[in-house]
Amino acid sequence: MAKNKYYVVWNGRQIGIYSNWDSCKLQIEGFKGAQYKSFPDRASAEEAFKAGYQKSTDNSQQTTVKSYENLPENQRPIGQSIAVDAACSGNPGKMEFQGVFVETNTHLFKSPVYEQGTNNIGEFLAIVYCLAWQKKNKLSYPIYSDSVNAQKWVREGACKTKIAENENNRPLFDVIRWAERWLKENTFRVPIYKWRTEIWGEIPADFGRK
Secondary structure, three states: OOOOOEEEEEEOOOOEEEOOHHHHHHHHOOOOOOEEEEEOOHHHHHHHHHHOHHHHOOOOOOOOOOOOOOOOHHHOOOOOOEEEEEEEEEOOEEEEEEEEEOOOOEEEEEOOOEEEEOHHHHHHHHHHHHHHHHHHOOOOOOEEEOOHHHHHHHHHOOOOOOOOOOOOOHHHHHHHHHHHHHHHHOOOOOOEEEOOHHHHOOOOOOOOOO
16 A cells, blocks of 8 residues: 655645645646645654755755665665656656665756656656766666656667657757767666666655655
């Protein structure tokens, strides 16, 4: 059975703590400058609400609840690995992605916010960026992503989005072209695994916005 989440809205139509996503969504969808985040329990949500948005969303201070810590070691994710994830407000909408070291929850990289993107595009770019970032830094950690589509696109070497390029999202498509070119010109042996959300909980790189 899925564990209930709690949602804090610091800036929205009505600020407060909500026990389900639908109620939270009513407060923030279409609200300019909305500030919100999910938490695994009521106590964490109340503490975050009091602490404020900036402190509660500072990656250097966050502590991710690892729901898999009580599992046998052979059923846990690889600690020495990098998790990537994307977030998108709207479809298409403002999109960004980031990477987190699984064992320590250390924030490794975060993209700018791109206009008129999608979660699938962000997940694809997150994996390719992580591959390129590791190659540049002479690292070879396994990568976890919770997106099957993104992993398929990486294997095929192409971002198969149906979103059309236009003046507003051209910077994003420039990055897509870079990613596709990088995959074509580089070889990599870093394994890319599916993050098992149903067992391990949210991926460590999750933005906490759903």
